[in-house]
Amino acid sequence: MSESRFLIVNADDLGLTSAVNEGIFAAHRDGIVTSASLMALRPEAGSAAKALPTFPGLAIGLHLEVEHGCRAQFDRFRSLVGRDPTHLDSHKHVHETDADFGAAAEALAAELRVPLRNRGIRYERGFYGRDAISPQHLMELIETLPPGWTEIGCHPAAGPVPTSSYDEERQIELETLRDPKVRSLLSVRNVNLCSYAQAPRP
Secondary structure (H helix, E strand, C coil): CCCEEEEEEEEEEEEHEEEEEEHHHHHCCCCCEEEEEEEECCCCCHHHHHHHHHCCCCCEEEEEECCCHHHHHHHHHHHHHCCCCCCCCHHHHHHHHHHHHHHHHHHHHHHHHCCCCCCEEEECCCCCCCHHHHHHHHHHHCCCCCEEEEEEECCCCCCCCCCCCCCHHHHHHHHHHHHHCCCCCHHHHCCCEEEECCCCCC
């Protein structure tokens, strides 16, 4: 068991736009995305939450934004989703760069007994950027996964997201995450594709 590899593929920014929602759900339905993180205060968060019963296997966490308090975002998440998040992370990993916000995120994660990104479960940052989101690159990341639990973050969308500086890349990511060669490699390499709902509690 010590050599077993467990992979969570988590899509950030659920609720940001309808195109992002559609892309995340497609990457889960047709690809390897197992978990997503909801931006509970964004305009399309309600639409995303209403669609969740269609995707019972998709674990849903809370994607915290620094300009809003953690507690307010958690309360909004619960009102939309009707349950606690399976995990916490933050926009642009701000919980790792802002000490006060990081402390608040850690306190909330401890209260809920859920994982906080890159705390206990290794976070792989390599699937990001125009030159690093091809199927071949994702397969190379999978090939080199260490034993234990790893999260790969992603940002798929099914169409343009003009407000995002990471716009065209989102659509490229969606195609990569749905590439059948990627899923086949997981089986060949005996990588256990899991969701945050299955992850060990801190």
